[in-house]
Amino acid sequence: MRIDLHTHSFASDGTESPGDLVRAAATAGLDAVALTDHDTTQGWAEAARAAREAGIALVPGIEVSTRTDDGISVHVLGYLFDPAEPALLAELDASRESRVGRARTMVDRLAQDYPITWDDVLAQASEGATIGRPHIADALVANGVVPDRSAAFADLLHSRSRYHVPHYAPHPVEAVRLLRRAGGVAVMAHPFAAQRGRVVADPVVEEMAAAGLAGLEANHRDHDEPARSHALDLANRLGLLVTGSSDYHGTGKPNRLGENLTEPAVLEQIEALASSGTSIVRP
Ligand code: AMP
Ligand code: FE
Ligand code: FE
Numbered sequence: 001m002r003i004d005l006h007t008h009s010f011a012s013d014g015t016e017s018p019g020d021l022v023r024a025a026a027t028a029g030l031d032a033v034a035l036t037d038h039d040t041t042q043g044w045a046e047a048a049r050a051a052r053e054a055g056i057a058l059v060p061g062i063e064v065s066t067r068t069d070d071g072i073s074v075h076v077l078g079y080l081f082d083p084a085e086p087a088l089l090a091e092l093d094a095s096r097e098s099r100v101g102r103a104r105t106m107v108d109r110l111a112q113d114y115p116i117t118w119d120d121v122l123a124q125a126s127e128g129a130t131i132g133r134p135h136i137a138d139a140l141v142a143n144g145v146v147p148d149r150s151a152a153f154a155d156l157l158h159s160r161s162r163y164h165v166p167h168y169a170p171h172p173v174e175a176v177r178l179l180r181r182a183g184g185v186a187v188m189a190h191p192f193a194a195q196r197g198r199v200v201a202d203p204v205v206e207e208m209a210a211a212g213l214a215g216l217e218a219n220h221r222d223h224d225e226p227a228r229s230h231a232l233d234l235a236n237r238l239g240l241l242v243t244g245s246s247d248y249h250g251t252g253k254p255n256r257l258g259e260n261l262t263e264p265a266v267l268e269q270i271e272a273l274a275s276s277g278t279s280i281v282r283p
């Protein structure tokens with residue numbers, strides 16, 4: 001069984017439709033794929049239809065953007081939760097809403113030095129998508145400012161860049177609580193991916209675990225060997241599950257579907273921990 005629990009469609013910052021993503025997952029030889037767009041569940045229905053047709057299992061999911069009190073960005077994967085649970089829905093709406101104003105401010109700042117307009121950014125995002133820095137990156141690429149997304153993130157869009165602006169995001173412990181309250185299962189995404197910016201110290205993960213965090217995504221390309229073994233040790237010490245995934249973004253990133261995988265027994269435990277009406281879509 002080949003299981004990949006973290007991918008993005010163009011409902012957020014991936015480059016393929018949810019249906020195309022699921023078909024690509026089947027072609028890549030996966031038996032199960034989770035759709036985990038940033039702060040939205042918009043792609044679930046289309047992905048579920050495509051999964052039934054392609055004969056692959058779909059795990060409905062999300063990647064919730066969160067931030068600690070001292071400004072460290074933390075991504076929390078959520079699986080098999082009720083997408084209509086009001087408290088969770090309100091936080092996701094607030095994040096997505098804030099992302100628009102934040103991106104506009106970043107574009108205003110960038111436009112003082114580079115050719116870029118808000119319309120250029122909107123042209124890179126599908127209808128209703130969660131707007132993020134990758135869409136700004138794609139506009140910069142289209143306008144010839146940088147060769148690709150990676151180059152944009154290395155400098156102009158980095159969290160330490162003078163053009164960078166944060167958006168509203170709940171605290172990671174709150175995101176875990178909200179996902180649990182919605183009957184879902186929370187897994188901390190790429191917990192120690194240091195090249196993205198500062199990463200949290202262990203006590204934050206302990207606090208998340210106390211709030212009901214189920215696992216750590218240790219096996220991820222943004223973890224070097226020390227980061228990976230740190231995540232494995234911490235999961236072991238806190239009694240957390242360990243997942244692995246590609247964090248596929250279509251052509252937006254070099255990540256390939258299935259490049260890291262999750263054990264079938266771990267997906268079974270995730271399924272057993274879920275208590276919402278949302279279940280794995282099986283072929
Ligand atoms: P945002 O949520 O708008 O702050 O943007 C963060 C997103 O940018 C992440 O979800 C990643 O998918 C993407 N990202 C971060 N670093 C890179 C990179 N080096 N190359 C391409 N995409 C990146
Ligand atoms: Fe992303
Ligand atoms: Fe992430």
Ligand code: ZN
Nearest residue numbers: 006008063247
């Ligand atoms: Zn992701």
